[in-house]
Amino acid sequence: MYAKRLMAYLAGALVLAAAVFGVYLAVVAGNASAAVEVTVGGLLGLSSALLGVVVATRRPRNVVGLLLVCTGAVFVGVVVGDLYPAAAAVDARLPVSGVYVDLSRGDWMLLYVPPALLFLLVPDGRVPGPRWRWVAVGMLVVPVLFILVAAFDPGPAPHYPGVAKAFRAPPEVLDAIEVVGFALLPVFLGLLVASLASIVVRYRRTGSAVERAQLKWFVLGASFLPITLLLCWAGYLLFDRPELGLAGLIATYFAIPASTTIALLKHDLYDVDRALSATVTYGLATAMLLAFYTAASFVVGLGAGRGSPVAAAAATAICAAALAPMRNRLQRFVDHRLYPARQAALAAIEDLRRRTDAGSARPEQLESVLRTALRDPGLRVGYRLPGSATMLDTAGQPVEPDPSRPGRSATVRLGGNTIGIIAAGGAASRELLREVASASSLLVEVVRLRAELASALEAAEASRARLLSAGYEERRRLERDLHDGAQQRLVALGMRLRLAQRHLDDGGLDIDGLLDQSVAELSNAVTELRQIAHGLRPSSLDDGLDRALGAMVSQIPIPVTLDLRAAGVIPDDLATTAYYVVTEATTNAVKHAGPTAIGVTVCRDTGSLTVRVHDDGCGGAAVHPGSGLGGLADRVAAAGGRLRVASPAGGGTTVEAVLPCES
Template sequence: MRLGALPASLLVTTLVLEAVGVALSWGLEPRFQTVVYCLYTVTLAASGALIAARHPRNAIGWLFSATALATAVTADVAQGWGLRAPAHGWPAGPLGEWISAVSWIPAGTAIVFTLLLFPDGRLPRDRWRAVAWVNVAGAALLLPGWAFGPDLGSEFLTGRNPYVVPQLPAGPLVAAGMALFLASLVASVVPLVLRLRRATGVERLQLKWVVFGAAVSVGLLPLVALLWSVFPIVQSVSAVALAALPVATCVAILRYRLYDIDLVISRTVVYLTLTALLAAAYAASALVLGIVAGGRSAWVTAGATLVVAVAFRPLRDRLQAGVDRRFNRARYAAVSQVSGFLEDLRAGRAAPEQIQGVLRRALDVDDLDVRIHLPDSGTAVDLRGQPVVDRPDDARERWPIRHGGTTLGVALTGAAPERAHALLPTLLDVGALAVEMARLRVELRRRLGEVEASRARIVAVADAERRRIERDLHDGAQQRLVSIGLALRHAQHSIGSGAGEAVRTIDGAIAEITVAIDELRELAQGLRPAHLDGGLGPALRELARRAPLPVRVDATADRFPADVETAAYFTVCEGLTNAVKHAGASTVVLSAGRQRDRLVVRVIDDGVGGARPRDRSGLTGLSDRVATHGGTLVLDSVPGRGTVLTAEFPCAS
């Protein structure tokens, strides 16, 4: 934002005067006071320039700028001149001290008028306008009584006020003026509080900021006035109290949505209370340990520090919960709801994908959507892992979700209430762990899907290769051997029965060729049985017909994908072979059927049982084969009660 000519000129003039004042005062008073008061004046000038540039018709900006300029001249430059004058023989040194000593009265009046002018820069037209007149009357009584009274002498290097008017009743004037002045200062906050109770929306957010700043100023300034001469360090606190109001007012007018005022108030109350409690705990611990250990020792300090360190986190959490429950019940209820969901999540009673619904209920909104960013693919998905595409007409506001320094995704909200906008960043911080878990689950499902797809491709390629070898054996080597056998048989007929030895040799060669053909046929069928062309049922019945023991087949007539049928067939073959060779079974039952979206095959025998898969055994290899197709293998084999081998394969419905 660019400043106008007049606001910029006032700001630059104030900064130059402050630089002069710091240079004059440096080393002649406590340096922290010099720095603190300089920061207050600069803060006031900057706030006034920003407000005046953005809202030139608002009197608050000009009031801040004028007060800052006057403070730079009367408080800082005048004080520096008064402190520096005696050492250098400059004139009017006491006058500079006198002007600096009374400069706080106009500054206090500016605070009252700021509170009354907020937010539009006009005085109220009702009974609260009388507060301004009471403040002016108080300042009119306080200024002469303070400026020309003997009590001001403590502010001079000589310890005496050279401008005392003996005939002036300074004491009664100061007492009456201070009473009216402080009463008007406190009363100026009351209309703000009353308006805050009635306000909604933007006005409520603005009033919260100013009430907070005013509470800090009004709460600390009377305390500073009472302890001004008792504890010198308190004098610097007044600068902090004075700076709170212009900062809060500037934020309220220009950037009231940028910061969560409820969070600022909550944190302020928590940390002030926490500081007081920890200080008390440290003092009490040091006292008790000093009595026990005797005297002041390093063990006493270390023990008291340990007590404070251990108590910090649980005490802070309890204070934060108590403050939110008392002063910000909406935030407390929303955070408690999300925190309760996280507890259920850790206990396994909830799924991380439910975080979107939890946030909607906590904020009482219906159009909040959580989207996850997948870092590898760069795509955005919802909590279920479904890809989402940003629409050009989607004008919803975006809130980043971060956890551990990583941006996990965004939350999108529409025209949500101000309360929801204020609470959402906090709730996203609390619930970011659930979003992180949901993202990991989505990535895991995508990786498993890729692995399953890769497995399916490998199986399909292997099955296609087996089919190719089968065709090559059947159409190539096998046919050539058949042709050779026929040629030899033709040669045998051509020779006739006269050459007995040659005929016997040809008979032997034809027999060997026949054996080779049978072996090639068995090998080709082992790659993928030809019976599977008619379905799994006929293939299992053919397998049962060739078995050396009674086998009953209960198989569906449904067809399944070729690779699934092949895998199921070889699983049954392995189970049947184990039943024949190792189980000593007398009967076997083979079954195959569809259960929802899965093909389930079983091999049941009445053998000795007690089968266990061992390393490099046939059952272990069979389990790997089934897993390659995304299926599961279950072996139920009780000694003396037979064996049930069950394999399930996913298949299309």
Template structure:
């Protein structure tokens, strides 16, 4: 759609600008293309921005352009051959001043731009007055004292010249229409003063088209100075100016935050002033050198061009600074605040985390937030770790990689994009510092959890030994002592007592083996694959094992076993999975343990849980544990364990 719009725009510029030297049919094609494009834009705005007459007024203006083009082509066909098409002079008289309806449509558009309402109740009589004046102008135009508008200027008037009173009223209506149009422009100024930032951004887009219209006489003068007459360049620029007006309305209504309108306005003003100065410098230099070396001498033109070339760069730079300071001081203040903070950070007088507060002060925007993309977090967080809402976000990138965001409900995205580019280095420093601080906090928390887990494990071993094997061994020792005392008297069944002692001893050995298995499963002596196979044989969920054949170091093997065992147990007990896959591979200097299930997902690695313990066990080896568990999409646990290559 955007490419089609550009093609239509180019066709309209070429054909419409060439109306003076192309055939009438091609001129009509250009005007019709322009009018249809404007009308289509109005229809799009009507459907996209409901209950707003701006779109309908824009479509009406486009329809008027098409009508005027068709009228002129019809007239020219009749003039070439009066028998080709029918034409009544009364119709020519009636449509003589119909071009004023385009001015009326633009005036009504300006009065209701951009929110579809009038600036205040005091303006409620202006729209009907514009319509009445346009109707009166068309009525008085049916019997003018002047010739009809081109190309019908040679035709006679069917109703003769008007009376003096009618002529005076005609001039009054004409002046009234011009005053109404100027009043519509004044209404935009009044609306701008009372508007919020988004509405001001929309009005600035319309001001851009106004600057283009202001620059039109400058372009005409430049062409006259260079070529001696006003021709193609001025015509093309005039057509582009008209198109710019309607395009500015479209951009303002549909995507006013597409570009930084302040930047566009500043560049336009700067280049317009530079153009004026260069035209004056060229004319003065050409006149002076023409007197010295001759008016038609190539040296005069070359010298004047050289003077303009020397003036261009310093003049443009100085003007740009002045215009920037006057047009958007808050953006300039934000960039200056970033520069000052960078200097203070360099001299250790400030911290990069002060960026958010500095930007809030410079932009006068208390809603502005600076979000950092830290791997340990699930989204964007500020320097205190508080999540940043994902509304109105402008990405901050460095080297093509996103490192953070700027968020604001007041400052426009176009301004935020400029600030984001300038603040990228400070955000990267803050992000790295935040990532390092988070890693240190996690190391400290992991160390605390490891100590707590060690204490809990020692207490469990002490309790299991005391309540299990120790009690059985004590009971066995007491039975043996009793047998020793009663053996001489023959009052005890030695065989039964020995059988009982052997049974107690066997139970104690089994309990000790069970305790030892919790420290290091004896099944690992046969390899990781066999140990996991023995673990999963009796599970109700099918488990697919893809285990590497190469032997691993014992600490890597034990950790991989416990990661897989915990993940398999969780999937079987809590995830309602129908299939589990365990994959253990080695790539370069790391072993990857991946356990994936197709369960309900939504696993929570909360502190004190089994997953948190696994993360601590993996971190103790210098590895990392990652969890991907979106609700309804299953769970994947991946442990990366460093090892010698």
């Protein structure tokens, strides 16, 4: 178990020693190109070796960590081999052996061995099947045979012209060795193709989602190889410098170890499907644009001449015209094959949007549509209704992200405001959810507006029903009060007056006492009628809202601060509503909150009358249908205004009504 880890540590130490030796050679060579080469090669080799050591530490049973260290070792070895001839020419203490010179003729083949073995063994350190072992063995044996064969090349070494050969053979044997060397090249090429094909075979055979993600990460890093070829093509075509591909080669030697490390240790770091899809899309787009540019330059150059500004301008115009439609089509094409979840989700959202516009679907179907597209029956869509901080689905149930699965939800935003949430029940990536949330924002906003409108209509219907019921109840109360009170007193008064009329002449009745009783009854009837009328509209409002409020708060046994800034004439219906807001709010405060002080503010600005009552009591008040505040909310809504109640526990209560009031 720990043998592979120990070997990785030892190989890493050798890479570090080789890098230090390469720095020494660059200093001895004493030229700028040597310094650049050792810097770039050392960084790439050491980074690959370091990542390999990390993988070997975390996955000691897996040979991939050791292969990453070997990849760095090969790269550093190439740098040392390039710098050694120039340094040996300056420092005579550096030995130059004929065996080393002869064996270095074919060592270029070693550059391909570690990457090819990575293709065979990623991600679990085993080949895809028993037959693939021969490919792994061939990748180890063929380069060794080729190096031995190349060592017998009778030609002089280009970097060591004065060194005698160590490997010699008769001419007839050299001919046979040369034939073997040429035969080994197509064999090695076939082994490379087989190692590349092993990734496809492994991906098709595996049923593990984790292993598929790991393979995609590795392929993402390996995709820099064709990108390097594109850079060579672009450098030759645009700048007449094919050396531009060197940057791609450097990126490849960094990307493969990095992507391999991510695949083994953190395969869910990012949505690899999205990254791979974008890479392939832009790679294909670049290749097609370069093909367009090459063809256009050739065709136009036939008439205008090679290197003509007209040819360059025409080729650029053709590429610009082809880029816009080609990129979107390529993205859809690649997504359909490499990123089917994204393609299915975006297509489903667009289809729902079209059907909603046509009236054949409802935006509330977004949740079921996304569940089908993403194959996630546990996916939920929540909507934040205006004035609420809770996310609710279309059935009114709360939707909250699962704290045990962070990153499995995405907020839906529109105009910088959070309007909803999409919570996955399956294994959808965070980046995919974010993209789906962005594409769904308009549908979510439509659902929110429809829900708000439906809620407002329901509230209006309920308020209308409550007001109608309250009106009927008030009418019955008036009938009862009139029948049981003032009506009875007036009937009795009429009977007394009729009795007095009959006995005016005979003196058998105390007319004066009877008249006094009648006057008293009349006074009581008038008082009861005033009380009944006061329940409909306070008579104190006849003198204005300010005086009515002043008279009302003067009867409250708690200090009340009254701030009136409502200049001008206030319509009678609004004044009545404002009076009842203050009355109900102060009465509730005195009865339930136990405040030490109450503040009443009535102010008028452009187009509205604001009534605010604040107390420092215990808080906890809420608007409920059938309660005093619920009836007050209905009264304010009937006047075209809105009522807001803020009553945190222990923080007092603020009741604010805003009523429309035209100047």
